[in-house]
Amino acid sequence: MLIRREAPADKPAVRAVTTAAFAKPESPDPVEAGLLDQLRTCGAWLPELSMVAADDQGEIIGHVVCTRGHVEAHPVLGLGPLSVHPAHQHRGVGLALVHSVLDAADATGEPLVALLGNPAYYHRFGFRASTEYGITPPDPGWGEYFQVRTLSTYAPALRGAFAYADPFNDL
Numbered sequence: 001m002l003i004r005r006e007a008p009a010d011k012p013a014v015r016a017v018t019t020a021a022f023a024k025p026e027s028p029d030p031v032e033a034g035l036l037d038q039l040r041t042c043g044a045w046l047p048e049l050s051m052v053a054a055d056d057q058g059e060i061i062g063h064v065v066c067t068r069g070h071v072e073a074h075p076v077l078g079l080g081p082l083s084v085h086p087a088h089q090h091r092g093v094g095l096a097l098v099h100s101v102l103d104a105a106d107a108t109g110e111p112l113v114a115l116l117g118n119p120a121y122y123h124r125f126g127f128r129a130s131t132e133y134g135i136t137p138p139d140p141g142w143g144e145y146f147q148v149r150t151l152s153t154y155a156p157a158l159r160g161a162f163a164y165a166d167p168f169n170d171l
Contacts, residue, residue, distance in 0.1 A: 013060035044068035044165030072160035134159035
């Protein structure tokens with residue numbers, strides 16, 4: 001498996017992986033696929049933080065993206081969606097993608113990454129409940145599922161309300 005930045009030619013394969021990862025019989029075109037389409041066209045899209053996992057034949061089997069979010073007026077990152085094709089799940093693809101995007105975010109000087117996800121899964125990457133850092137989620141009902149991972153340039157004074165990129169508000 002190779003983790004690399006997404007190339008323009010990867011867009012259809014990334015959408016297909018995202019659709020496969022989140023589709024259910026009652027919703028064959030999941031909201032995550034549409035969200036990804038919307039994120040690509042907004043000012044919060046950060047191409048250097050859109051990464052794919054490719055198998056030995058070069059086929060895209062996973063994708064992760066971080067987009068521009070804010071804590072109050074301070075720029076930070078929001079992670080998601082994270083997608084792994086169902087045929088490749090539980091094989092370390094998601095693990096490799098998250099480690100890679102966190103490393104890339106840290107290398108570009110970002111202070112933190114926030115996400116909405118399962119604490120049992122994301123704890124292994126150093127994510128903790130956002131409230132431990134004085135960061136409030138967009139929806140107070142998210143509780144422990146809204147998490148933050150601090151990076152090298154994080155400063156404890158960075159506190160307040162988190163806001164995702166605008167397309168997340170349309171979900």
